[in-house]
Structure formats: C-alpha cells, structure tokens
Amino acid sequence: MLVLPEVKVNDPKRGWQRPSIYDVAKQAGVSHMTVSRVLNGHPNIRESTRGRVLKAIDEMNYTRSSIARALATRRAMRIGVIVDGPLQYGPNSTLRALESAARGVGYAVSAFSISDDEQSQIDAGVVELVTQGVDALCVIAPRASSLDILRRQSTGLPTIVVKAEPDDVWHTVAVDQRGGATLAVTHLIERGHRSILHLAGPQDWYDARERDGGWRDALALAGLHIPKPISGDWTSDFGYSIGRTFVPDGVTAVFAANDQMALGFVHGLWEQGLRVPHDVSIVGFDDLPDARHFLPPLTTVRQDFAALGELALQQIIAAIEGETHGQHDVIEPTLIVRGSTARPAS
Template sequence: MATSGADKPNIRQVAQLAGVSHMTVSRVLNDYPHIKEATRRRVMEVIEELDYRPNMAARALATQKSRRIGVVVESAVEFGPTSTLRAVEFAARASGYAVSSIALRDGDEITPQEAVDNLTAQGIDALCVVAPRSSSVAALRKISISIPVLVVKPDKDPTFLTVSVDQQEGTKLAVDHLVSLGHRDILHLAGPLDWLDARARERAFHARAKAWGIRERPIVVGDWTADFAYDFAMGIRSIPEYTAVFVANDEMAVGLVHGLHDRGISVPDDLSVIGFDDVPLAAHVLPPLTTVRQNFHALGVSAVDMLRAAIEEREIPRVTRIPAELVVRSSTTAPRETGS
C-alpha cells in the first residue's frame, strides 16, 4: 500500500493496514513493554512499508516528554569521552530520541552547573554525564537535578545511574596476556590519576600483579599524550630491567614505541608494549599495537537503555559494565632472556 500525492501516511492508516487500534501503534512506537512480539513485528512492517514518520511534536505533547537526552561531556578532545558521546548519540537516534550536548573543556568559562541549567532549560527528559574526573563527579553531586541522571564511570554510585566498559576486566586481560607470554616484571604507565578510568586501571593492575606474585614497580603517571610517553622513553638510558609495559591508553603507547625506537630499543624483542582503547590507528603503527578494545557502541546502547527505562518508569537494566576485549597484535611477545 502506498500513499499518493502530497498526503503523508498517518497513524490511523498504519493501524488499519496492520489490523490493530491506533493506540496499539502508539504503544509500539513508544516501546510499551507488554505488546506481543508478533503484533509489534506486524506494526513495524507496516510502518516501513508506508514509510511512516511519527510526529515527534505531537508525541511530546501526548506523553509530556520531549524525547530528548542531554549530554554533558568533559575533555571531549580525548578518545574515550568523544567516542562515548558519539555512541550515545547513535543509540539515542536509533531509539527515537534526540540529543543535546555541551562539551566542557579546560579553561572554559562555563561551569557544570551552567551546562546542566542550559540543557534542562531545553526540556530534556534525562541527563547523561561523561565526566572522567573525580572532581567533576563531586561537582555534579552539588547540583539539584530533578530528572534521571546517568554518569559514565567505572564504579557504582549511590546517587546516579552508572555504566562503563569494565576497566578492571580490561586490565586483567592485559596483565594476564603479558604473564601468559612469560613476563614477570611489568611497568605500568598510567593515565592522570584524577581520571576515574585511569585510577580504576591502576588499581586493577596492582591487584592483578599481586595475584600473580610478579614484581610491582612504582608506576609512572602520564597525561594521556603521546608526547609524554615519547619523552619518557627518550629518558631511558638503556634496555630496562622490566620486560613489558602496560600503558593506560593507546596514544601514550604509540608515543612510547616511537621513543623506544629512537633510543634503539626494539618493540617487542627488547620490550613488549600493550595499550588500552584500540584506537583506529592501533592496527597500523609499527609494530601493530596489542591493546584492550573498549566497545563504545555497546556502552552507548546500554546508557540509552538505562535512561529510557528511568524516563518511562520501567525496571532499570542490570547490565552496568560492558565487557572489554583483548586484541593481540605484534607489539607483545615472550620476554628477552635474562641478562641479554
């Protein structure tokens, strides 16, 4: 069935062709939980056949919901926060929600309070906060917010909904991989420890090193940048005693490999290097980087599912940690022989 002329298909035409009431069509469009799967499928097939597009303004008036999620994202120039924002936007659109976002950057005059006020003034139904620093979460607690709030952070929180890629499991995968190759002396090049993910990876590294009974060296605290790791590598006088480095993100790992190369230290023959994130270039540096992949798509879907459940006063999904994945490439191998 197709419409002709300038007429656009409406909800009653969908209902008539699907053999259901217009209220049932409305419930399918709003993901009402108690619709039979066969009915839902039939309605969606008709919607696709007619190329029906629901009137979002009318839906908002009917439900008293704007179907809009606000996102405050800090340090949006970094790979993790940027990827999380894109994933939330994609998942929201797929669910029929729009997204309004505000990025907070170092040196900006806008405060977290002003960012939240700006978004709530737009009538958002829920707020997602990608705030990687502990100080940002502390500031958020001081703001009175009357809508559901989800914070992307590695630990559960008594105040907010939370979801994240499992940082502890990702770190465990990295350390276990190095140990399986035979490494027993591993250095951790950490991210800034006021970042919640960096702190989670640092703690998990120490816990896993202790569990394996391997040597625990003092960590090196970086700033996420390749330049920092390059400079660190250039300061190494000779091949170090440790045989592997677990680096808290791929950008620093790439800088480290570059610096080691310029110092005449071979990766992985002299020193194995493993990163975290699996940025697009990780597979194309030399040597291709072994790393831990974060599934940002699944993170965005989970965040939006949780917020929608809160908006629609349904049971909140229990999945709050997204599994990480080890990606083995060429920057890790068995350790050099002692004394070589």
C-alpha cells in the same frame, strides 16, 4: 511552516485524523507505553507483542517521526549530555556513539562540553540543558572532580552517568575498564613476562584508576611484584618523554593506560635504540583506529563504544519511563593481539 504528513484514520466520531500512538495501541491490543517501548527499541518486549505493534504501525502508516512522538508522548524527544574532557578519545567516542543510538530511535542530543580548564562551567551546562526542556540527562564523567561539582545540582530529571566506577547516587554504565586492564596484563604474564611496568593515566580519571587496579589485580594474582606506576596525562608527548629516558632495569613489558601514551613511549624507545617487542613488549588501551598501523602494530584493549552508546540510551529511556535495571551496567572489552608483544628475550 512545518507540515506533518497527511496520514489519517477513519473514525466516524472524530472524522479523518492522523493516527496517534493511542490508535496504534488500540489496533495492536496493547498499551500506548508498550508502543512507545517498541518505537524506542526497548529490549524487554516479547517478540509476539513487538510483531503485533509493528504490524499495526505498517497497517495504519503511522508516522514515527520525532515530532509525532513528541506530540503523542508530550516529550521533547531530546537528551541533554554533559561531556567532560571532550577532546580525549574515550569521552568523544562515547558522545558520538550515544548520538548515533539516539538518532536511530528518534531522539535528538544537545551536548555541553567541559574542557580541562572549565570545570567550573558544569553548573552553567546543567542550567543550559535543563532550560532546553530535555527529557533526561546523560553525564559522560571521566573525572572525579567534575562529578563532585555536579553532585550539588538537583534537576529532578532522570540522569544516567557514564563512568567506570559504580556510584551511590546515579545509575552508571561503562566499559569494564578494570577487566580490560586485567586482560592486557594477563596476556603479558602468559607470554612469560614477570616484571611489568604501568604507564598510568591521571588519577583523577575513573578510567585511569580502574585500569591501574586491573594491572595490580593481575600481578597480585600471579604473585608478582607490583612496582610503582608512572602517572601520565594521556598524551603521546608524555609517553615519548618517558620512553626516551627509559632504563629497562629488568622490566620486560609495559602496560600503557591508553594507546597515545603507548605510541609516544615506543617512539622514545626507538630513539635510544631499544626495539619493541624484542627488548620491551607494549600493550595499550582503546584500540585507536590507527593502532593497527603503529610500528609495530599495537596490542591493545578494544572498547566497544557503539555498544556503550546503545546501553546508555536503553537506560536513559528506561529512566524516562520510570523503570530501573540495577545500579551499574558494563560492556566487556576485547583484547586485540598484534605485533607489539612477544615472549621476553632470553
């Protein structure tokens, strides 16, 4: 049997009662919605108001547990998350960041994963999450084909989608994939490279398309030739298969759409006697935890997944409370320069 802490309020009309969100609101002189926003870490609250609410919470020893808030707000305090491509680094890291951010404000997360060969299960995933009584849905949707299936669903729940491109239907949040790719290729151009190949990701993935677009933007702005990219599958094995048969033919640098393909590509080059960065410079994308230990350490684009999780959660809570803050919000990535890039050999 679950027992809540016996924290009570002395009210002569009601007797001794546990303090509710409404009691805290009355003590602080604000609405119960304002108390909810403070508890949920909502950014658009005046500091003076936040201070009054926190003071009232401390004075009344208000229980900020998920159960207490669920009872006060009549919410499940649970977010349903559909994760497409859960084994890939980006979707997996986004899910973990969202779970961490949600726990910090008392929300639980129920996740339903869709692997490469299970896209038809998206409908089942939506039904499963909705029947759990979640307050909102978050869709981590890297592939266009999966999102097209989801568009047929109508749940009536507030829904936020994590994807690189804006959407006409849903509010979206993302790391700026196109901007990150532009940073990577501009770095190579500034090092003096004039022939830069792109080892691209699967073109059904929004991130891959945006990174391809950033590569093209940077080359076009510099007035450089845009060669045909090589489309891969995100894996180190694919990068390796390209690297071991790669003929530079004037190419002095490669922008790989993720760190794993960059790792395999470097391995393949090494097997045929080509050195990085002496013969070919390499830039990746993601900044995997091991990227600094590649040989050589990999220059790459870092995605701040913790910030992305916080942003997604803020927009989910805002949507639950009936607020909107624009249609597409992005986190800016960071270029991390290491030993895999240098000026082209003369």
